[in-house]
Amino acid sequence: MKLSLYDILYILLLTQLKYIFQSNISMGVNLTVKRMIVKIDEKKCTGCGKCIAPCAEGAIKIINGKAKVVSEELCDGMGFCIGICPEGALSVEERYTVEFNREKAESQPKQKDTSIHCFICGASEDTSYLLPLRHNMQSMWVCTRCLPKLIHG
Numbered sequence: 001m002k003l004s005l006y007d008i009l010y011i012l013l014l015t016q017l018k019y020i021f022q023s024n025i026s027m028g029v030n031l032t033v034k035r036m037i038v039k040i041d042e043k044k045c046t047g048c049g050k051c052i053a054p055c056a057e058g059a060i061k062i063i064n065g066k067a068k069v070v071s072e073e074l075c076d077g078m079g080f081c082i083g084i085c086p087e088g089a090l091s092v093e094e095r096y097t098v099e100f101n102r103e104k105a106e107s108q109p110k111q112k113d114t115s116i117h118c119f120i121c122g123a124s125e126d127t128s129y130l131l132p133l134r135h136n137m138q139s140m141w142v143c144t145r146c147l148p149k150l151i152h153g
């Protein structure tokens with residue numbers, strides 16, 4: 001399988017621009033800022049929990065069978081979780097909220113999901129860094145070792 005230009009741009013947008021964007025946000029001084037933040041469509045959400053692991057900041061939890069942003073200061077708004085939702089329930093919107101708290105987000109315990117594996121080599125989170133990927137209307141994971149193969153064919 002070879003990735004389309006759209007897939008490659010999607011991955012680059014999430015992995016590269018994430019850090020640039022976070023840096024810009026952290027330079028702000030206001031407690032209330034207008035910025036991108038994850039929005040969850042509860043009607044579409046089935047509570048499957050697949051979005052928990054991609055959120056490295058620990059901002060999403062399942063409450064009463066639905067995904068919720070439990071603390072907006074933990075959501076960096078980069079939408080790393082979006083591609084993995086099989087129901088299309090996740091999006092990002094720009095609105096006023098609290099400033100992203102990078103220090104607190106980085107101190108959150110990493111949510112491990114033992115059910116996710118690289119769809120090419122089968123590597124798990126224990127041994128590899130996995131990235132969420134949306135391809136041909138499917139949500140999947142790819143490890144950083146296999147990603148170049150997808151990009152270059």
Ligand code: SF4
Pocket residue numbers: 040044045046047048049050051052066067084085086087088089090
């Ligand atoms: S991945 Fe999508 S459907 Fe599953 S819990 Fe998260 S928002 Fe809900």
Ligand SMILES: [Zn+2]
Pocket residue numbers: 118119120121122123142143144145146147
């Ligand atoms: Zn792999």
